Amino acid sequence: MGVKIIGYGFYVPNNVITNHDMEKWMDTSEEWIVERTGIKERHFVTVGEEGTSDLAVKAAKKALEKANISASDLDMIIAATLSPDYEIPGIGVLIQSKLEGCSLIPAYDIRQQCSGFVYGLELAATFIKSGKYKNVLLVGAEIQSVGLNISTNGRDLAVLFGDGAGAFVLTNSQDDSDIIDSVLHSEGQYYKALWKEYPSIYVRDRIRQEDIVFGRHYPAMNGRFVFKHASTRMPEVVMELLNKTGIDLEDIAQIIPHQANLRITNMIANRLGLSSDKIFSNIEKYGNTTAASIPIAFCEALEEKRFKRGDYIITVSFGSGFTWGANLIKF
Numbered sequence: 001m002g003v004k005i006i007g008y009g010f011y012v013p014n015n016v017i018t019n020h021d022m023e024k025w026m027d028t029s030e031e032w033i034v035e036r037t038g039i040k041e042r043h044f045v046t047v048g049e050e051g052t053s054d055l056a057v058k059a060a061k062k063a064l065e066k067a068n069i070s071a072s073d074l075d076m077i078i079a080a081t082l083s084p085d086y087e088i089p090g091i092g093v094l095i096q097s098k099l100e101g102c103s104l105i106p107a108y109d110i111r112q113q114c115s116g117f118v119y120g121l122e123l124a125a126t127f128i129k130s131g132k133y134k135n136v137l138l139v140g141a142e143i144q145s146v147g148l149n150i151s152t153n154g155r156d157l158a159v160l161f162g163d164g165a166g167a168f169v170l171t172n173s174q175d176d177s178d179i180i181d182s183v184l185h186s187e188g189q190y191y192k193a194l195w196k197e198y199p200s201i202y203v204r205d206r207i208r209q210e211d212i213v214f215g216r217h218y219p220a221m222n223g224r225f226v227f228k229h230a231s232t233r234m235p236e237v238v239m240e241l242l243n244k245t246g247i248d249l250e251d252i253a254q255i256i257p258h259q260a261n262l263r264i265t266n267m268i269a270n271r272l273g274l275s276s277d278k279i280f281s282n283i284e285k286y287g288n289t290t291a292a293s294i295p296i297a298f299c300e301a302l303e304e305k306r307f308k309r310g311d312y313i314i315t316v317s318f319g320s321g322f323t324w325g326a327n328l329i330k331f
């Protein structure tokens, strides 16, 4: 049984936040942000107006329209996010409820942070290949903006992230397969290199006044450590996937990496010996949208004709956990 990508779409909130906006809120500069990250602007939700599931549903509707099927045709939802609307439940069920016409199908939430979509593709493909489910909606959606410390104290992370969602509709096929194979990894010993400690199950009521006072409810990152691992693991896993499948790097029309940082993307290109037209970047417009970055980049790369039907592409990601992986797609 093969797996076809029959629909894809993305959505970002209207509110564009430039680096000059960031300069008003913290001690930073357009030069610093562009030089270190390649980011020029990102999209933030207006707090209280949209939840992560709303972004997910908007992207999902575009993907369903492209696939020319309706929500009632879906057999399963897989939602990847680290920023669900609520602690309980996850956004999978909210998407099921907000997508009008969806029947009482299973709805998974997965959370591998920036690697969520790459992990989700492997999961969706495995379910479809097993014959258990036919039409699967895979969504990566994220609202990072409301959870960041938008001040000088949080500037290392605050300038990096943006909000958005991207979705694929996948279905079975008796003929060829779009999803050829995947390689996934994790290395949990480094979970503190990029994490958010509170709310925590180790604490009565999960958060204390002092945690808020000390800003422990904001994410924290060892930037250089993450940079080093991300720029090593992503090219490594691309080569592992190519070796596993017997495909040559020259046969890949486009590498679509998680949009973490332009310097990381350039490092992947250098380490693989690729020219910049073979690896896609749109980070300057959206920042790092975590689990949404790969489907958003996929849609824009296709729109820009970086690849076409029949081409091999690779999606590759690295994120908090650490988690990383890559998918070989013959689109």
Ligand code: ACO
Residues within 6 Å of the ligand: 027, 028, 029, 032, 033, 036, 037, 114, 155, 156, 157, 159, 160, 194, 221, 222, 223, 224, 226, 227, 230, 258, 259, 260, 261, 288, 318, 319, 320
């Ligand atoms: N504006 C201005 N100055 C800043 C900012 C900012 N937004 N953030 C940090 N600085 C300052 C620091 O305080 C430090 O000042 P100091 O020298 O006076 O102490 C100085 O800039 C250098 O800080 P470093 O952390 O050493 O800067 P670095 O060159 O490592 O760049 C960055 C920081 C951009 C975060 C980098 O480490 C990085 O890209 N890491 C990868 C992290 C990443 O992509 N995370 C995303 C999630 S994980 C993923 O998607 C793979």
